[in-house]
Amino acid sequence: MDMLGGLSAQKFLSQYWQKTPYLVRQAFTDLFEISGDELAGLATEPEVESRLVTANDWTLRHGPFFEEDFANLPEKDWTLLVQAVDHWVPEIAALFDAFSFIPSWRMDDVMVSYATPGGGVGPHFDHYDVFLIQVSGEREWCIGQTCTEADDRRDDTDLSILAHFQEQERWVLQPGDMLYVPPGIAHCGTALSKDCITYSIGFRAPSQAETLVEFAQFVANNCSDFDRYHDADLEAREDNHLITGADVDRIHRMLQTLVQDRDAMARWFGRYMTQPKYGDAPLEEPSLNKTDIARQLQRQPLIRNDAVRLAYQPGTLFVDGEAIDTDLPADGLRWLCEQKRISATDLGSQDNATRLSILTSLVGHDAFYFDDE
Template identity: 85%
Template sequence: MDMLGGLSGQEFLSQYWQKTPYLVRQAFPDGLYKISGDELAGLATEPDVESRLVTANDWTLRHGPFFEEDFTRLPEKDWTLLVQAVDHWVPDIAALFDAFDFIPAWRMDDIMISYAVPGGGVGPHFDHYDVFLIQVDGEREWRIGQSCTDADDRRDDTDLSILAHFDEQERWVLKPGDMLYVPPGIAHWGSALSKDCITYSIGFRAPSQAETLVEFAQFAADSCTDFDRYQDADLKARTDSHLITDADIDRIQQMLQTLTEDRDAMARWFGRYMTQPKYGDAPLEEPTLSNADIARQLQRQPLIRNSAVRLAYQPGILFVDGEAIDSGLPADGLRWICEQKQISASDLGNQDDVARLKVLTTLVGHDAFYFDNE
């Protein structure tokens, strides 16, 4: 793949993914859809959009939403604006995910965009997830540092998670079209070298063990009844009633293990969990439509995929924004729906068309697809 410097997706995953940084010069030689600094600032004024403003001279962090005057007061250097999940709000930005389709779609998190002036950046830090950093406009210098853990000290004079120690290993200047991959735990430090420095950051979901345990425990608890309790029909008479024995621990451990042994339940939970929306939704308020309504409307205009809605599937089950839908479609039908950016009446012409139409009706109700009524 040209985007990966001539490597195939599998070669990149085997050699670099979660192992070592990888720089690709001119990964996108033809450029990408570019959002302007003014457009990005406009998004940062919206209450549903997560945004941050960082000044590099004193490492001050401010959270949005912002006002127009906040930007007019900024100096000519040493600041950066970061807007999270721009792919939720700008479909042309979301299209960039297609270039990374060799990675599971449910692992994709969001596309953050930063706009910086000379000296702008967020300081030396590391992430807990994989990230591709794509230079879209201007130039940015990236310094790569040491491998880190949560034990590495952070500075205590800022709200930013800035490393107290940075051991530089490599340094690159990225120009428009260049891309840098940084694995989890690798320290990196980006600094804008030019005005109108725009960088796209593609991040990936990597839930922590603690988050996963809490989410699964809640899912499992919801399926339990008052009759699902600790049992000890094989209890032996005790000479020491205060002692917790190995047999007691074995029983409670087995009780907990049974919750994870149901693979179908585990799969249903995982699909729901990994498609839960992380950021604010972009509701389209599509009126309630029936199968017949959808079929008639498709004769006049196509359905368009809402890029803010997360989809994934397992055979028989479609997951949409944290909900599981028993679709009745085979795996290839579910895959087809998940891959479509636009669906026309002519796309529904095989033996699965009735079942697909029912699923599409459900997805329109979830705002996953919509008719452009403008």
């Protein structure tokens, strides 16, 4: 498998990442293939985000769906899209391993689409990077213009379909082919065959507005009620209705102090970028303590839950939006983030007690589990 078509990871990032589309023929030669029936089964679950699009009238329906919804569909011109299939199918979550040259905390989810001939979601653009991997059947992709806020959307559908699409390139993808599309590039995919399945690997790219709101809330939670606007240098006014430049300077300095603590911002960023997109149920107290886990590891390994997000900074491990402070060195934190299975022998003697302590927390966060089957 030559996923990047002969390019090194760095050359791909330098030449194509967030710059221009890139097509790789036979990027994957041994893909796990989820069936249309399995995908439809996921779409019936209430905790799974799914959509059904009919291309002849651009109708959008949201799941969960029922079996009869699929039984009544025509033979062509529709698409089923299911988000975050990696949360439910470990074999699809394993796809992320092929993109290990990109920060793991940038990875969002794997959306899977099943389409009949003519099925698609219309010409559109995304605000994030996406790798489109053809799994079965054929899909034609048309690449269009670089979009801005000036590009209008159609107002006759709930879908974000571009009112004007300026085609520049066109490719037909077959099983194993992969197309990278940068943010803001218009593209349109149309199924050419039945049982057309495409994996879409998307990456997190929070907007300025989103990050501002989230960071402001984080900062507000840590502010004292005594941190207030003050003007001990106030001078007598002739015009008491005027907001002066000095008044604005005071509030400007007050707000600037909130973003000057880089360590606090780093901690917020680690928590923010590992927050789960789905399944953010309240955490329960871990049912296994260090002694339990050490004893159980002698009998069976711990298995990584790929649906749980891990990242680290020196001194801190982030798991699904929570921060765990630790004395474990950075190489030990990296080791924990990279492991798919951990056995007793993997722990070794170096930092054994510290690693076991963090593993206990990770088991409590469902990041690792013992397979009871």
